[in-house]
Amino acid sequence: MHKSLKFRAAIVSLVLLTLFLGIWEGLNIVPTDTKPLTEYELLIGGASQEARVPPPSSVIVRAYDELSNPFYDAGPNDKGIGIQLGYSLYRVLAGFFLAALIALPIGFLVGMSPLMHRALNPYIQVLKPISPLAWMPLALFIIKDSETSAIFVIFICSIWPMLINTAFGVANVRQDWVNVARTHELSHLKTAFQVILPAAAPTILTGMRISIGIAWLVIVAAEMLVGGTGIGYYVWNEWNNLDLTSVIFSILMIGVVGMLLDTALGRISRMVEYEE
Amino acid sequence: MTNHFVEVEGLAKRYPTPDGSDELTVFENANFGINKGEFVCIIGHSGCGKSTILNILAGLDEASEGAVIMNGKEVAGPSLERGVVFQNYSLLPWRTTLKNITFAVRARWPNWSKEQVLEHSMKFLDLVGLNGVEHHKPSQLSGGMRQRVSIARAFATQPKLLLMDEPFGALDALTRGMIQEELLKIWEETHQTVFMITHDVDEAILLSDRILLMTNGPQARVAESVQISIERPRNRTDIIHHPSYYKIRNHLVDFLVNRSKELSGSAAGAEVADSKHPLLVDPANEADDDLKQAAG
Numbered sequence: 363m364h365k366s367l368k369f370r371a372a373i374v375s376l377v378l379l380t381l382f383l384g385i386w387e388g389l390n391i392v393p394t395d396t397k398p399l400t401e402y403e404l405l406i407g408g409a410s411q412e413a414r415v416p417p418p419s420s421v422i423v424r425a426y427d428e429l430s431n432p433f434y435d436a437g438p439n440d441k442g443i444g445i446q447l448g449y450s451l452y453r454v455l456a457g458f459f460l461a462a463l464i465a466l467p468i469g470f471l472v473g474m475s476p477l478m479h480r481a482l483n484p485y486i487q488v489l490k491p492i493s494p495l496a497w498m499p500l501a502l503f504i505i506k507d508s509e510t511s512a513i514f515v516i517f518i519c520s521i522w523p524m525l526i527n528t529a530f531g532v533a534n535v536r537q538d539w540v541n542v543a544r545t546h547e548l549s550h551l552k553t554a555f556q557v558i559l560p561a562a563a564p565t566i567l568t569g570m571r572i573s574i575g576i577a578w579l580v581i582v583a584a585e586m587l588v589g590g591t592g593i594g595y596y597v598w599n600e601w602n603n604l605d606l607t608s609v610i611f612s613i614l615m616i617g618v619v620g621m622l623l624d625t626a627l628g629r630i631s632r633m634v635e636y637e638e
Numbered sequence: 639m640t641n642h643f644v645e646v647e648g649l650a651k652r653y654p655t656p657d658g659s660d661e662l663t664v665f666e667n668a669n670f671g672i673n674k675g676e677f678v679c680i681i682g683h684s685g686c687g688k689s690t691i692l693n694i695l696a697g698l699d700e701a702s703e704g705a706v707i708m709n710g711k712e713v714a715g716p717s718l719e720r721g722v723v724f725q726n727y728s729l730l731p732w733r734t735t736l737k738n739i740t741f742a743v744r745a746r747w748p749n750w751s752k753e754q755v756l757e758h759s760m761k762f763l764d765l766v767g768l769n770g771v772e773h774h775k776p777s778q779l780s781g782g783m784r785q786r787v788s789i790a791r792a793f794a795t796q797p798k799l800l801l802m803d804e805p806f807g808a809l810d811a812l813t814r815g816m817i818q819e820e821l822l823k824i825w826e827e828t829h830q831t832v833f834m835i836t837h838d839v840d841e842a843i844l845l846s847d848r849i850l851l852m853t854n855g856p857q858a859r860v861a862e863s864v865q866i867s868i869e870r871p872r873n874r875t876d877i878i879h880h881p882s883y884y885k886i887r888n889h890l891v892d893f894l895v896n897r898s899k900e901l902s903g904s905a906a907g908a909e910v911a912d913s914k915h916p917l918l919v920d921p922a923n924e925a926d927d928d929l930k931q932a933a934g
Contacts, residue, residue: 545722
């Protein structure tokens, strides 16, 4: 009777899912009329005038259809889910790595130098709380390209958690370890790469993990605004098509990809973690 | 007085008081020398500035007054010529035991080949009896083993002066005894010059050639330099039966319990102001004189 915790948790998860899907499916049964349908009702396709959220069964069917051919391309408004997610991932990763390229060195500088910390902190504090989407009009005006503007928005929202965590991690490296570097006459560069970077790596990776999570949240909204391609555009486009089945399916896909991104960063951060 | 290998001259450390109106003197007029191959311990109550003196010797801290001269050159900033063993081991936790040592060896001899670095590092791991755990991370080792790694790292770089800041302070008494004995063994093989802080009188007698005694802070001074004239090699179990052992021990304990307070601060300054150098004491032989007098 004493099954593992993992097994029991899986059972509870499955029961909850079945319950949830069952209720959802149950609420969607079209009321059957006892009277035969009039000619008008037959014409408009049923007795119910009310639009309904599609039941899980049709979402599952749609998911099967979409996932069995994820990379088809039948014109600008009809691309496979894989292509749309691919576009979004490309923008998120491009913006994220650009942000890392800037945030890590500046974070190092801010963390190492109390002077730079004081000098740059006011700017960081003002720029950090700005909603990344607020930059969109300015980005579109300056960059004049919707694709690049979306990447810029991802860049600007990814940069802050990475910068702040890098600065914090670097500033809080244990003095003992810095002293070890000093007594072994390590150069500044060697101290940075052999002592401070590995010591601060877990904190830096935490910042990167927060960043990629925010970037994935923001890309959906950004693509709804700029349009053209991407999972955000796909959701909005299917809403315009009144295809709620596809909307629900794509919402689920956004969740799954977000989870995979987080898991990937989690794996990497476990590689650099150390126990004191 | 320039014939010592390390010469500490008129060292003082002062901090501004929080309101900035005055200065707080932690210690002043610290004058002492360390000979090559000598094992010197320094004892004093907390707050007398022992650690600050050690950090200044290491080049990690700066003195407000005075200078440290080693081998004819003034100490300015940290150097591989002075190795440090910290109380909290200060191993890099993301590196394995072996890599913590190769890291130091490579820093000391950047031109050595990989095999040379490895061989030299393993030799010193063997010396502290740690072969077999070279691929463990420090977090997988006990406190005693970590401190052994730290000692191996310091000895492996063969510094001209080894500084140890209460290296056994965080260890339990049994482990401490074992590592003290290992340290003695390594020291007898290498005759490394050592300057060590301790709170443990027995440890100091067991290990040192000379013990420096500091009065209480603030305005602490190095008041006495006590010669430990117990012949080597020594070991933990036999040394306590040595006829001089308790004379030395009583002298040290008496200093720590009574005189470190009496001599502290400016009140007692007048008496010793003329003698800036610590009083040289040899309790073992002095006591002998007393005995002779009593016998005569």
